[in-house]
Amino acid sequence: xxxxxxxxxxxxxxxxxxxxxxxxxxxxxxxxxxxxxxxxxxxxxxxxxxxxxxxxxxxxxxxxxxxxxxxxxxxxxxxxxxxxxxxxxxxxxxxxxxxxxxxxxxxxxxxxxxxxxxxxxxxxxxxxxxxxxxxxxxxxxxxxxxxxxxxxxxxxxxxxxxxxxxxxxxxxxxxxxxxxxxxxxxxxxxxxxxxxxxxxxxxxxxxxxxxxxxxxxxxxxxxxxxxxxxxxxxxxxxxxxxxxxxxxxxxxxxxxxxxxxxxxxxxxxxxxxxxxxxxxxxxxxxxxxxxxxxxxxxxxxxxxxxxxxxxxxxxxxxxxxxxxxxxxxxxxxxxxxxxxxxxxxxxxxxxxxxxxxxxxxxxxxxxxxxxxxxxxxxxxxxxxxxxxxxxxxxxxxxxxxxxxxxxxxxxxxxxxxxxxxxxxxxxxxxxxxxxxxxxxxxxxxxxxxxxxxxxxxxxxxxxxxxxxxxxxxxx
Amino acid sequence: xxxxxxxxxxxxxxxxxxxxxxxxxxxxxxxxxxxxxxxxxxxxxxxxxxxxxxxxxxxxxxxxxxxxxxxxxxxxxxxxxxxxxxxxxxxxxxxxxxxxxxxxxxxxxxxxxxxxxxxxxxxxxxxxxxxxxxxxxxxxxxxxxxxxxxxxxxxxxxxxxxxxxxxxxxxxxxx
Numbered sequence: 001x002x003x004x005x006x007x008x009x010x011x012x013x014x015x016x017x018x019x020x021x022x023x024x025x026x027x028x029x030x031x032x033x034x035x036x037x038x039x040x041x042x043x044x045x046x047x048x049x050x051x052x053x054x055x056x057x058x059x060x061x062x063x064x065x066x067x068x069x070x071x072x073x074x075x076x077x078x079x080x081x082x083x084x085x086x087x088x089x090x091x092x093x094x095x096x097x098x099x100x101x102x103x104x105x106x107x108x109x110x111x112x113x114x115x116x117x118x119x120x121x122x123x124x125x126x127x128x129x130x131x132x133x134x135x136x137x138x139x140x141x142x143x144x145x146x147x148x149x150x151x152x153x154x155x156x157x158x159x160x161x162x163x164x165x166x167x168x169x170x171x172x173x174x175x176x177x178x179x180x181x182x183x184x185x186x187x188x189x190x191x192x193x194x195x196x197x198x199x200x201x202x203x204x205x206x207x208x209x210x211x212x213x214x215x216x217x218x219x220x221x222x223x224x225x226x227x228x229x230x231x232x233x234x235x236x237x238x239x240x241x242x243x244x245x246x247x248x249x250x251x252x253x254x255x256x257x258x259x260x261x262x263x264x265x266x267x268x269x270x271x272x273x274x275x276x277x278x279x280x281x282x283x284x285x286x287x288x289x290x291x292x293x294x295x296x297x298x299x300x301x302x303x304x305x306x307x308x309x310x311x312x313x314x315x316x317x318x319x320x321x322x323x324x325x326x327x328x329x330x331x332x333x334x335x336x337x338x339x340x341x342x343x344x345x346x347x348x349x350x351x352x353x354x355x356x357x358x359x360x361x362x363x364x365x366x367x368x369x370x371x372x373x374x375x376x377x378x379x380x381x382x383x384x385x386x387x388x389x390x391x392x393x394x395x396x397x398x399x400x401x402x403x404x405x406x407x408x409x410x411x412x413x414x415x416x417x418x419x420x421x422x423x424x425x426x427x428x429x430x431x432x433x434x435x436x437x438x439x440x441x442x443x444x445x446x447x448x449x450x451x452x453x454x455x456x457x458x459x460x461x462x463x464x465x466x467x468x469x470x471x472x473x474x475x
Numbered sequence: 476x477x478x479x480x481x482x483x484x485x486x487x488x489x490x491x492x493x494x495x496x497x498x499x500x501x502x503x504x505x506x507x508x509x510x511x512x513x514x515x516x517x518x519x520x521x522x523x524x525x526x527x528x529x530x531x532x533x534x535x536x537x538x539x540x541x542x543x544x545x546x547x548x549x550x551x552x553x554x555x556x557x558x559x560x561x562x563x564x565x566x567x568x569x570x571x572x573x574x575x576x577x578x579x580x581x582x583x584x585x586x587x588x589x590x591x592x593x594x595x596x597x598x599x600x601x602x603x604x605x606x607x608x609x610x611x612x613x614x615x616x617x618x619x620x621x622x623x624x625x626x627x628x629x630x631x632x633x634x635x636x637x638x639x640x641x642x643x644x645x646x647x648x649x650x
């Protein structure tokens with residue numbers, strides 16, 4: 001075991017990689033022409049995207065009467081999807097920022113793709129409130145801008161305005177954080193690529209990075225500061241999303257537990273999505289030595305923890321509804337569990353509370369197929385959680401005379417499929433165009449180069465030996 | 476005037492840390508060290524002071540907070556007051572979420588902007604120097620061959636002790 005200095009911890013990256021192995025391995029999928037699997041996945045995802053585009057075009061031209069909404073249920077599929085996608089994004093920030101602050105080094109293998117996932121998920125999320133407006137070309141009305149109507153400003157006391165600022169800031173900071181992380185890797189790719197176009201592009205976006213340690217020092221400082229900023233930001237975003245509901249008077253919405261409940265649920269669903277994507281990606285792109293069973297297990301443990309918080313929140317809101325003596329609140333929960341949409345509630349409970357309990361067993365956590373299936377179940381369960389909270393609470397509130405049902409129209413279903421298509425298409429393009437693993441960060445956690453016995457670290461194989469022809473070499 | 480530079484290539488983190496420390500205690504002027512990733516402890520070995528960027532972050536954060544809080548009070552209570560649900564015109568608690576978001580936005584963008592500015596990074600800029608494989612798997616120590624006291628052979632010996640792979644001499648501004 002001379003491969004790594006500590007006998008207490010097994011290495012994060014398997015295969016005794018050297019630095020240049022990491023560069024080559026991560027850059028390989030960018031050089032190869034995409035395989036059959038990629039094209040098949042791309043064909044499916046872009047078809048879904050076009051279906052969604054057609055649906056959105058149709059509903060924008062016709063109006064949101066094409067949806068299954070009615071007077072009673074004004075928020076249903078679209079807002080469910082919005083909250084679902086925003087939640088998915090939160091795992092990326094958790095991995096890139098919070099785990100960074102906690103010095104969880106295993107994050108280096110997954111943070112790049114998890115951050116990409118955040119950005120794509122926020123894009124998907126942002127679409128829904130905009131098309132919900134019915135006249136998306138007036139979406140700029142949510143911004144406070146000088147106008148000739150007074151000027152009439154936006155109402156800064158409204159959670160919907162808070163939401164716009166929260167999502168806007170979240171998207172911007174996530175994008176900047178992601179790009180800052182990419183700069184050194186783009187420089188690595190710039191220096192190794194032989195294609196002229198790629199060299200130009202990577203050269204343009206790597207901002208002239210040369211690996212100077214003076215810059216690295218500032219870079220690390222900026223990274224730490226951004227992580228420190230993104231951590232409260234991610235908590236604030238889903239808190240504000242939950243206030244969209246909690247500040248209203250609808251039974252089942254009007255509770256103080258919503259912010260922590262939503263944040264835990266967001267991280268829970270986000271990690272499920274990270275697992276879904278990573279398990280496919282490590283297999284298809286052969287990153288098993290980088291995204292190891294250890295990574296999958298660690299993420300499964302986060303799912304157990306956040307799943308526990310979600311389960312506690314379900315029980316707490318149920319208890320408070322029953323114990324409060326408020327008959328509307330109590331009815332809202334009886335209606336959720338035994339009303340016409342009870343099936344949705346029980347799907348939510350079985351997917352989010354029961355299924356993650358299997359992850360307590362190490363045998364399950366280290367079985368990639370099972371973890372994959374469980375992550376899919378949690379994705380489904382968390383979508384239904386938002387459906388249960390948003391739609392079922394609205395169908396039956398105070399006045400039985402105004403009760404109504406809700407069923408999504410085909411247009412709404414096509415839009416949901418389209419958002420998945422957009423998400424997957426962007427992710428597939430990302431795996432082709434940018435390094436999916438943070439090369440620079442992974443090199444920092446390798447055991448190579450830290451061995452006490454320097455000579456045991458093997459020289460990399462198959463690297464163009466550039467330095468040999470350097471003039472003026474004295475040694 | 477271009478100075479003569481002494482460039483030594485290493486292959487590992489321990490090597491570059493040791494060599495940098497040794498070069499510094501031998502009194503050499505370290506121009507810079509080029510590494511494929513952020514090597515922890517190298518800033519101390521080089522004797523670099525901590526970055527002042529956290530102050531930029533603080534200033535931009537405070538700027539964002541003040542500006543946005545002022546803007547919300549100004550729009551809601553002064554420029555065009557509208558009575559909404561009988562709430563106070565300057566509803567400070569309700570202004571907290573947006574103030575927070577703008578604080579984070581300003582602090583984040585300001586910090587990154589300042590970082591790019593002081594590091595002279597900008598889109599399309601060509602890297603000012605290029606050392607072979609420094610962004611891949613080589614750790615490069617660059618010393619200034621300052622005055623007559625610089626002993627080439629001694630410096631080579633010093634680098635060899637720390638597992639140096641090869642060395643070269645360059646003129647500054649020639650990349």
